[in-house]
Amino acid sequence: MATKISDEAAAARREGILLAARWCFLNFGFSKTSLDDIAKRASISRTLLYKTFRDKDDIFAAVFVHWLVARQPAAIAASRESGTPFQRLFEVCRLLVIEPWTDMVGAAMGDDFFDACERVDPETTATHHRIAHQCVAEVLSDEPAAEVFLLALDGLLADRPGAELLSQRVQILCNRFVQPTPDQKEGS
Numbered sequence: 537m538a539t540k541i542s543d544e545a546a547a548a549r550r551e552g553i554l555l556a557a558r559w560c561f562l563n564f565g566f567s568k569t570s571l572d573d574i575a576k577r578a579s580i581s582r583t584l585l586y587k588t589f590r591d592k593d594d595i596f597a598a599v600f601v602h603w604l605v606a607r608q609p610a611a612i613a614a615s616r617e618s619g620t621p622f623q624r625l626f627e628v629c630r631l632l633v634i635e636p637w638t639d640m641v642g643a644a645m646g647d648d649f650f651d652a653c654e655r656v657d658p659e660t661t662a663t664h665h666r667i668a669h670q671c672v673a674e675v676l677s678d679e680p681a682a683e684v685f686l687l688a689l690d691g692l693l694a695d696r697p698g699a700e701l702l703s704q705r706v707q708i709l710c711n712r713f714v715q716p717t718p719d720q721k722e723g724s
Contacts, residue, residue, distance in 0.1 A: 562643035566652035621714035
């Protein structure tokens, strides 16, 4: 007879699976990651993996939500909080781009992750882009400028910069769209 685990234990197992799966997807790529790879990395059996998720696509979608989509409420709040437009715009970028990029940039299959997101879960990917646009438009108060900003932000990733360089580039980009205060210019 199967032993029922507590909600806390189930949540901890799910968290462990998501972290293990993210590592596998970033290092092996979506197509080459197997359920056995994820189970082994999470230190659980494949049977326990199936008790938590239906299949690899389900795990991948959950990783995307856990890692990136979970940041959206904080980004929305940052776009509406007090502070200069520069501070708010940079904070949105930090939450939605810089932090996830920092986790991904050194991974062998990091580029594959975003391509797989669009294939496996296009609806969530579209929602993520919509939320990013909403946050930037909130700060800039200009829909077309928000679209240009996001296109430029995508371009900053083209040569796969390190996290520190990306942060510097985002500061420069934010500076071009909203003027920072003098003390922010000195700290950049």
